[in-house]
Amino acid sequence: MKKELIFLGPPACGKGTQTNKLAEYLGFPHVDTGSLLRAEIASGSENGVIAKSFIDKGQLVPVKLVGTVIKHRLMKDDCKNGFILDGFPRSVEQADLFEKIRKELDRDNKVDFRAVYFDLDTEVLISRIVNRRSCPRCGEIYNLKYKSPQKDGKCDICGAALIQRKDDNEETAKARFCTYSKETAPLIDYYKNMNVLSTINAEGTIDEVWERLLKVVE
Ligand code: AMP
Numbered sequence: 001m002k003k004e005l006i007f008l009g010p011p012a013c014g015k016g017t018q019t020n021k022l023a024e025y026l027g028f029p030h031v032d033t034g035s036l037l038r039a040e041i042a043s044g045s046e047n048g049v050i051a052k053s054f055i056d057k058g059q060l061v062p063v064k065l066v067g068t069v070i071k072h073r074l075m076k077d078d079c080k081n082g083f084i085l086d087g088f089p090r091s092v093e094q095a096d097l098f099e100k101i102r103k104e105l106d107r108d109n110k111v112d113f114r115a116v117y118f119d120l121d122t123e124v125l126i127s128r129i130v131n132r133r134s135c136p137r138c139g140e141i142y143n144l145k146y147k148s149p150q151k152d153g154k155c156d157i158c159g160a161a162l163i164q165r166k167d168d169n170e171e172t173a174k175a176r177f178c179t180y181s182k183e184t185a186p187l188i189d190y191y192k193n194m195n196v197l198s199t200i201n202a203e204g205t206i207d208e209v210w211e212r213l214l215k216v217v218e
Pocket of ligand 1 (some may be wrong): 066088
């Protein structure tokens with residue numbers, strides 16, 4: 001049966017690391033709206049220019065733009081047996097749109113659809129964001145406190161120079177938390193009401209969270 005997994009949780013709750021790992025483990029594509037939007041920006045497209053003005057302020061990119069980007073991606077052949085969706089939906093409006101997109105994509109086929117919520121105390125999150133570094137080439141994520149690269153500033157996997165995302169500074173991080181509480185947190189109830197929500201404790205090491213995640217998605 002086709003598997004569709006979506007993930008909820010505040011910025012820097014560890015979703016990116018775990019969903020990357022899960023996609024590889026299950027053999028499904030990891031579809032991450034933040035990266036898709038950053039790729040639009042890098043391509044210099046009109047959508048990219050619009051997206052940048054919202055991302056730089058820590059605000060949500062307009063639903064129509066994200067919906068177009070995501071639908072286009074989910075229609076690709078590699079998503080036909082399943083996908084791991086990270087960073088979408090992020091508001092009730094997007095969740096409603098996603099239900100429409102899913103109906104179009106799946107018609108009447110049976111799908112195993114789950115939303116996994118990463119539950120984590122918000123106090124540790126700002127420090128995680130400010131210390132986060134990522135590899136622009138292979139997407140590996142590091143943290144200068146908890147998972148630093150072996151060679152300063154270089155990716156362990158592919159050797160590329162690590163970067164700090166432009167929106168990973170304290171001011172933008174705070175704005176992203178506000179956006180999360182206002183727009184995204186209501187989705188916890190949305191998916192609870194649909195009876196598809198699993199909550200995992202996202203505190204602890206990468207391996208500890210991974211064990212908890214496997215229990216709810218396998
Ligand atoms: P992320 O890489 O998931 O932390 O996303 C970085 C930024 O991209 C967010 O702060 C938003 O500005 C934008 N973004 C990512 N996903 C979405 C989405 N589903 N809807 C609107 N904006 C998004």
